[in-house]
Amino acid sequence: MAINSGKPILVTEVCLRDGSHVVAHQFTVDQVRNVTRALDDAGMHYIEVSHGDGLGGSTLQYGKSLVDEMTLIEAAVDECENAKVAVLLIPGIGTINELKQASDLGARLVRIATHATEANVSAQHINKARELGMESLGFLMMAHSVPVEKLVEQAKLMESYGAEAVYVTDSAGSLLPHEVRERIKALRNSLDIEVGFHAHNNLSVAVANTLVAIEEGATRIDGSVRCLGAGAGNTQTEVLIAALDRMNINLGIDLYKMMDLAEDIVGPLIPGSQEIRKGSLVLGYAGVYSSFLLHAERAGARFGVDPRDILIELGKMKAVGGQEDMILDVAAEIAKRDKVRV
C-alpha cells in the first residue's frame, strides 16, 4: 500500500483513558503503573491517561474516578522512559486549570476534543497548551455526523488556533472504510498540519478503517490494547501493529511485547468482554457516542426498558458526546410510554 505522507506514524495508546469508561473510571495507581511500564518497554509513542471524559470528567454525570486522574498521570509519567504521557480535554468539562496541572506533572501532549461542529470552543485551550510547551492537537468527535465539507471547515479552525494535528474521531464507531477515506483525504488536502484518526470498533472495521486512514496520509493513530475502550473499544493496538508489520511498516513498537502485555497485563483488567455485542453494535449502527453504552445499560435496568431502545432514540435526537443525562430522561420517557401502552 502506498502511503500518502512523508511523516512518521505516531501511535497513542488510549486504553488508560478510553478504557476508563469500561472499568467505570476505577483504575488504580498500580494498574496504571503496570500498563504504562509495559507499553513504554514495548516502544509505545504516547500513552494517554485521563478520566474517560477527559480532564475534569470525574463527575456524577460520567462516573467518579476511584483515584484522582492527576495522581494517575503523575504515576504514568514516572514509569515512562521514552514514551510521552498524553491527556484529553473536552472544553465545557475540563478547564485550563486542569490542563496546567497535568502539564506541571509532566504530560507532554493534549488532545482538545469538541463535537464535530463546535471547534470554536477550543481556541483558548489549544492556545494555552502551546504556551505550556505541550503538543497541542485537535480532536473532532462524532465525525460521522457531519458532511465532509463541514469537517474540513472545523478542522481549519483548529489549525488556525495553533493545533499541530486534527483527528477524525469516530466516537460512535459508525464510519465505514470509504467514509474514512473521503474524510482523511479531504483533511489532508486542506490542512498543512498532520491528520489523525481515532476509531471505535462497534462495526468491526476499526483496524480496516485505520489502515485506510494511514493509506490516505493520517500519521497520528489511536489504538487500545485488547479493545479496552468505550463500546467495543478502539482499533486493537497489537493487531494494528501486526498488520502494519505485514505491510513492512515498522513503527519501532515490539509486536511480541505488545502481545504479551495485552495477554498478561491488560487482559486481567477487562471486567467483561470487549467483543461486539448487541449494545455496542447498536452504537455503531445508530451513530451513538460510545461511552453512552454502559450508562444506557444501567438506565435500562433502573427503568425496565431495553437499552437498545434508549440508544436508538438518542441517535434520533442527535445527542452529542457528554449528554449522559439525556439517557435518564429518555429512559424515563420510554418507561412512561410503555406504561401507557399496557
Next chain:
Amino acid sequence: MAKIKAAIIGSGNIGTDLMYKLENSDVIELIAMIGIESDSDGLQRAKQKGYKVFSNGIQAIVENPSMVDIVFDATSAKAHVHNAEILKELGILAIDLTPAAIGHFFCPAVSSLPTSLDIMNVNMITCGGQATIPIVHAINQVADVTYGEIIATISSLSAGPGTRANIDEFTITTRRGIEEVGGADKGKALIILNPADPPILMRDTVYCEVKNMDEAAIRKSIKEMVIKVNEYVGGYRLRQEPMFEGNCVTVLIEVEGAGDYFPPYAGNLDIMTAAAMRVGEDFARRMLTKNMIETTI
C-alpha cells in the same frame, strides 16, 4: 407612579432581548440603549422604539451621568471590568449580565435583596447558574447538599462568540454560584453545546449529594421553587419527577424562552434577561421607597 430610569449598554442579542422585556416593567423606565456600532440591529430597533441611542459605549454615561440610576451591562466580561469602575464612581447601580463575576452574585429566586443599597454591582452569574442554582438551593434547604453538580445543555445557535471564546469562564463562574448562592459545600458545572436542527430547548440537569435524604421534603421544596422561578421565567419546568438513588437526587429541567427577541429554544438567553430584569425591578422598588421616605422627610 414614578419609575427608576435605566439604560442598557451592549446592543447585542442579550441587550436587545432585555430591551423588549423592560418595555413591560412598571418600576423601570428604559431611557437609552448604548452600543458601539451605530448600525447594529439592536440600536436600530431601539431607535425605532423611540429610546435614546448612543454608539460611543460607556462614554455616553460619562457625558450624561444623571440620565439613569441603573445600567444593565450586556457587553463582555472584559468591557464590564472597565465599565464597572466608571459606574461605581458615578454612583450608578450596575446589573452585570456578562460573566465578569466581579459583583455580588444574584439569583432572584433565592437571593434576598441586600439590606442596604450600598451594593453597586450585581452579577447575574451565568445562564446555567440561573437555571440550576434555585434547585440546588431548594434541595439544600431541606437536605443539606454536600456536592452539587450541574450540566447545562444549550443549542449551538444560542451560544454566541463570547461564550465560545471563554467557555472556561462559564464552568468556573457557575461552579462558584452553585457553592456561594446555591449553598452546596462543593460544586461542579459542565456545559454542552448541541447542534441538532431544529434547535433543542435549553436543558439542565442537577445532581445533588445530600446529608439528610428525605424524598418527600425534597420533592416539595423543588416544586415550590419551580413556582417561584415561574414568576419571572414562565417556560421553566421539570422534565421528569425528581429521581432518587442512595444519597443522590437528580433533577431534569427544561427552559423554554418567552420568545421576546430570541426564538423560544434559547431559554438560556431568556432566563438571563428575565432574571436581570427581575433583579433590576427589585432594586428599583427599593430605590423608589427610599426616594419616597426622603421626600416625606
